[in-house]
C-alpha cells in the first residue's frame with residue numbers, strides 16, 4: 314500500500330472528533346480535512362428546536378430508497394441553485410434529553426465531561442466542539458459542507474494511488490447557491506453517524522392511514538417536547554431508549570392511558586406498566602376505516618387517537634458511496650451489517666477506508682480505540698493481522714451472532730464481549746506498537762468499569778431513582794449494563 318499522507322474524515326460528531334485527534338497525534342499526515350454538513354461540530358448532540366418538515370415516510374423502506382444519492386453535476390467546480398433534498402441533517406435530540414452512559418465512560422480518556430454522571434444534551438455538544446479546539450484539530454474542520462460522493466480512484470492514478478475523490482457541496486449564504494467541487498485524498502474515514510435516517514416498519518394499511526390522517530403518524534426523530542402533546546391521545550411504538558424516554562415524558566402530559574406498543578419486553582420493564590401507561594403488542598393492521606388492530610385482536614378506534622409516534626430507530630446510510638464505481642456496496646441491509654470489515658472498523662477490500670462509531674457499544678470510549686488503531690495503521694506504525702485472520706474474524710462473528718440471534722454490530726458488555734473487542738484494538742495499537750508520535754489506547758480502568766456496571770439512569774424494576782435521576786446498584790445485581798446503548 315502506498316504511504317497515506319492525506320485523510321478525509323466525513324462527519325464532525327464524536328467519531329470525527331476523536332479520529333481527527335488520533336490522526337493529528339501521529340504527526341505524520343500532511344493533510345487532514347473533516348467535512349461536516351452542519352454549521353458546527355457536535356453531530357447527534359446538536360439540538361435543533363425546529364425538527365424540520367415532517368418526513369414523507371415510506372414504511373419498510375430503507376436508506377438506499379429514502380436517502381438516495383444526489384445527482385452530481387457533470388462539470389465541476391460549479392455554482393448552481395441550492396439542492397432541495399431531504400438529507401435528514403437535523404438531529405433527534407429533544408429538549409429534555411439527558412445522556413444514558415455515565416460520564417466517565419462516555420468521555421474520551423484525555424478529557425472529562427464538565428460534570429456527570431448523566432448530563433443534558435448540551436454538555437456532550439459543547440464537549441465535542443471543545444474537543445476539536447483543545448486538540449487544535451478545529452483547523453481541519455470544513456463545516457456546512459456535505460460529502461455528496463466518494464469514488465475510488467483508479468490504481469494507475471499518478472499521485473494518489475489508489476486514493477479517493479470526494480465530491481463536495483457547500484451552500485453559499487451570500488449567493489444563495491450551492492458550490493460544488495472535488496478534492497482527492499489517500500484515505501477516507503467514515504464518521505457519518507447512523508442515527509440520522511429514521512426507520513418506520515412496514516405495517517399493512519399504514520400507508521393508507523397516513524394519507525387518510527395527514528400528520529397523525531410521526532417518528533421519534535421529530536419529537537421535541539412533551540407539552541406539545543398536552544391531553545393528546547398517543548400511541549408510542551417501540552420500547553428501546555426512545556420508546557422508554559418518550560413514554561416516561563408523555564405520561565405526564567398526554568391523555569391517559571398512554572398506549573405503548575412493545576415488540577419485546579424492555580430491560581427496565583417490571584411485570585406491569587407504570588401508572589397511566591397501557592401496554593399493547595405490535596400492530597397487525599391499520600384498517601381503511603382508521604381502526605388499528607393489534608396482534609392480540611384488540612382495537613383502538615380511529616377517533617380514539619391523535620398521534621402515533623414510531624420509536625423504531627434508525628438505519629445507517631451511505632448515500633455518498635458510489636457502489637458501482639467502488640466495486641460494490643459497503644452495507645448489506647438484508648444482513649444489517651457492513652460488508653467485508655475487520656473488527657467493525659477496517660475494510661478488507663478497501664485498505665484506505667475505515668469507519669468509526671458504527672457498532673452499538675460503549676460509544677465515545679470505544680470510538681477512541683477505533684480511531685487510534687486506524688491512525689497507527691495508516692501512519693505505518695502498526696499493521697493489521699493477515700487477510701485470512703480478518704476473514705476468519707468476520708465469519709466467526711457472523712456465525713456467533715446468528716446462533717445467538719443478535720445483530721452483527723451489537724457488542725454486549727456483560728458477557729465480556731466489549732473488553733474482547735477493545736483488546737483487539739489494543740493488539741493493533743497498544744504498548745508493543747509504541748514508536749514515534751501518536752496516541753495509544755487507554756486502559757479501561759476499574760473506576761470506569763464500575764460506573765458502567767453500577768450507575769444506572771433508568772430505574773431498575775421496583776426501584777426508584779434518586780433525586781438526581783439515577784440509581785447505584787450492587788455489583789451482584791442483574792447488570793445488562795449497556796443494553797440501552
Ligand SMILES: Cc1cc2nc3c(=O)[nH]c(=O)nc-3n(C[C@H](O)[C@H](O)[C@H](O)COP(=O)(O)OP(=O)(O)OC[C@H]3O[C@@H](n4cnc5c(N)ncnc54)[C@H](O)[C@@H]3O)c2cc1C
Nearest residue numbers: 324326327328350356357412413459460505506508670676
Ligand atoms: C436520541 C439519541 C440519544 C443518544 N444518547 C446517547 C447517550 O446518552 N450516550 C451515548 O453515549 N450515546 C448516545 N447516542 C448515540 C450517539 O449517536 C453517539 O453517542 C455519538 O454521538 C455518535 O457520534 P458519531 O460521530 O458516530 O455520529 P453523529 O453524532 O451522528 O455525527 C455524524 C456527523 O456526520 C455528519 N455527516 C453525515 N453525513 C455527512 C456527509 N455526507 N457529509 C458531511 N457530513 C456528514 C453529520 O452531520 C454529523 O454531524 C444517542 C443517539 C440518539 C439518536
Ligand SMILES: NC(=O)c1ccc[n+]([C@@H]2O[C@H](COP(=O)([O-])OP(=O)(O)OC[C@H]3O[C@@H](n4cnc5c(N)ncnc54)[C@H](OP(=O)(O)O)[C@@H]3O)[C@@H](O)[C@H]2O)c1
Nearest residue numbers: 411412413514551552553554555576577624625626797798
Ligand atoms: N440518552 C437517551 O436517553 C436516549 C434516548 C433515546 C435514544 N437514545 C439512543 O438512540 C439510539 C436509538 O435508540 P431508539 O430507541 O431510537 O432505537 P432502537 O434502540 O433501535 O430501538 C428500536 C425499537 O423499535 C422496535 N422495533 C423495530 N422494528 C420494529 C418492528 N418492525 N415492529 C415493532 N417494533 C419494532 C424495537 O423492538 P425490539 O426491541 O423488539 O427490536 C425497539 O424497541 C440508541 O443509541 C439509544 O441509546 C438515547
